[in-house]
Amino acid sequence: MVSEEEQAMRSKLEHLTVKDHGPVFGPCHKLPGHTIQKAKDELNETDEKRASSLKDLRAMIKEKVAAGDDMAKLVQERFGHKPDSLLLRFLRAR
Known part of the structure; x- marks a missing residue:
């Protein structure tokens, strides 16, 4: 069952453009609610899944670096100690 709030958010999403989803570059302290809803609807993204997936991605990068993958080494150098x-933001950029 979908709440009325979520239904209203989905209705609002139908009329938005790419520019309505927050900045691609620069600081974005909090994503708009409709952007969070779009991620949930289209990507099945939740806070828990996002955290788990990022942890898995970082582990995969470390494994590939240990196996001698040069590209993974570059990715780890660039993003290994970043938040x-x-x-x-890098993964979502178009």
Whole structure:
């Protein structure tokens, strides 16, 4: 069952453009509610899944670096000590 709030948010999403989802570059302290709903609807993204997936991605990068993968080494050098929010912005950029 979907709440009325979620139904209203989905209705609002039908009329939005790419520019309505927050900045791609620069600081974005809090994503708009409709952007969070879009991620939930289209990507099945939740806070728990996002955290788990980022942890898995970082583990995969470390495994590939240990196996001698040069590209993984570059990714680890670039993002290994950066916050998850920066890695997410990189992954989401178009």
